Amino acid sequence: MDDVAAAIADPVRRQILVMLRERPLAAGQIADRFTISRPAVSRHLRVLRESGLVRDTLVGRRRLYELDASRLAGLIEWLDQFAPADDWERRLDALETEVYRTRRERSRQNATDRQQENTA
Amino acid sequence: MDDVAAAIADPVRRQILVMLRERPLAAGQIADRFTISRPAVSRHLRVLRESGLVRDTLVGRRRLYELDASRLAGLIEWLDQFAPADDWERRLDALETEVYRTRRERSRQNATDRQQENTA
DNA sequence: CAAAAGCGTAACCACTGTGTTACGCGTTTG
DNA sequence: CAAACGCGTAACACAGTGGTTACGCTTTTG
Known part of the structure; x- marks a missing residue:
């Protein structure tokens, strides 16, 4: 749950999660919606991937990212006690x-x- | 809400919030429950204070900290969309x-x- | 099959965050 | 009123984070 909390702490990553709420997106599509460089977004995606909040699939030469919101359950449960x-x-x-x-x-x-x- | 998310990201600070869920505690009482130094805890308390998650009151030479969980509302609301x-x-x-x-x-x-x- | 597309990684740099010890200031106490 | 208490802050070291540019690998395309 620590990974999830740390992942959530960054505004760019939170924004990415919101974007993926609609539908899966390729890395480039995500990067296009930010002003920061593509590699920077790529590293944010890695953080999200390693926290389990996001799953990626190789589709040809593109890499699709999709949300896995189930990993938020632990954090939500923790917050419930407050x-x-x-x-x-x-x-x-x-x-x-x-x-x-x-x-x-x-x-x-x-x-x-x-x-x-x-x-x- | 960004402050709150960042504050939550640290395990020590999360633990402090859990401790304050019971009752207000003095800075020293909080520090005693950790292995890290008292100034380190003091700075964690400052982060919590500046995020609004905690309110402090001077009582003699002690400083009592009490939880203000209302600041978690924004984060909880954000999480609800997932x-x-x-x-x-x-x-x-x-x-x-x-x-x-x-x-x-x-x-x-x-x-x-x-x-x-x-x-x- | 060479060129372009799509992405991740490496290397580097600046900044932030978290820990430490030393110190200072106000409050209580003997 | 001097000593001890309680606590925050300053100064410092160091690891982690987030940004950049340069590069390389795989897949599509003309």
Whole structure:
């Protein structure tokens, strides 16, 4: 998880991750979107690769990079221990509302079902 | 948010944040829990202070540090854009279970309340 | 098959970060 | 009020990071 945290610390690398969120990109395509040199981007890609945040595949003479966001799980889990209680409760409340909404819909659906049974 | 990400990147600083999760600590108390020198810890504390993750208060000749986890919000929000859908659903399921558990407890409590009403 | 494309790596340089020891300043204490 | 405490800062050494240009390897292309 240490590698992931260090990788995230750099703004260029964070930007690359955002770019790859859409779809895989070749190294050159990524480099074109930055003002820094292509080798500099290449080294950022290496850091991301070694942290596991990114997987690369050789396609002809190009190298495609794709996101592997699963490696962020550890960091997210670590951060969760700092989520304040009332934030947690806020989430819980929001989800509780969601659950009730779902239950209301289920009830309405059941009522409809019963009416249809009567009609049948 | 860049400051926060950089602050999080160091394992010593992450450990300090975990320590402060319990309660505020004086600089010396924090330093005692590390093998590195006290000035080294002091500088880590400065990084945390300047990133806003930590607030300090002078108390006599000691300096108490307390956590301010609210500054993590931006980073958490940024990370959320990479949370896969089924991870969100996993959280929802877990919280849904929590909601039902709470409701069961409330029902049991209500039942007890009614029994006590009968006794009264 | 020679030339161009696409990328990574090497070598180098400047800057930053992290550790150390020495020191200074304000606060408590005997 | 002098000594001890608590803590930050300064000065320094050194490793790591991030940028650059030059180069080389593999794959496509005309």
